[in-house]
Amino acid sequence: MEHKVYLQLARAVEDDILSGILREGDPAPSTHQAAERFGVNPATAARGMGRLTEAGLLEPRRGVGLFVAQGARDTIWNERRRAFRETMLVELVEEARKLGVSRQELIAMLMTASH
Numbered sequence: 001m002e003h004k005v006y007l008q009l010a011r012a013v014e015d016d017i018l019s020g021i022l023r024e025g026d027p028a029p030s031t032h033q034a035a036e037r038f039g040v041n042p043a044t045a046a047r048g049m050g051r052l053t054e055a056g057l058l059e060p061r062r063g064v065g066l067f068v069a070q071g072a073r074d075t076i077w078n079e080r081r082r083a084f085r086e087t088m089l090v091e092l093v094e095e096a097r098k099l100g101v102s103r104q105e106l107i108a109m110l111m112t113a114s115h
Contacts, residue, residue, distance in 0.1 A: 005038070005040050005044050005048075006040075006044050006045075006047040006048035006051065007048065007051070008038075008048075009034060009038050009040065009044070009045060009048035009049075010048040010049070010051045010052050012038065013028065013029065013034070013048070013049070013052055013058075014052070014057065014076050014080075017057065017068055017072050017073050017076055018073060018076055018077060018080075020073075022068050023068060023073075024068050024069065024070050024071070024072055024073060025067060025068060025070070026067065026068050027064075027065055027066070027067055027068075028049065028052075028058050028065070028066040028067060028068055029049075030065055030066075031045045031046045031049055032045070034048065034049060049066060052066075053066065055075075056069055056072075056075070057069055057072040057075060057076065058072070092106075093106070
């Protein structure tokens, strides 16, 4: 879990992009809006929004603000799937192996986990 507040803020904005709350071309929250929404100081919000800008997910428009970049949703989706596969899934399988959980048991657990 990310503990740094600016990373949590950036992740929440990414979540908004993934879910369609923010669409490509839409204005992103301003630093002050983000600070208010997440209850952080504007410098922390600016750091989180800056991280998204550096990653190419948000693009600044001079005098207007930040906007969701074209391809941002696909970039986030691809990166999160890669991270899921390479970290969470690997850890899950390793832990199942340590516990002696068979492949079939693991699949059954996964099938019922969301219920």
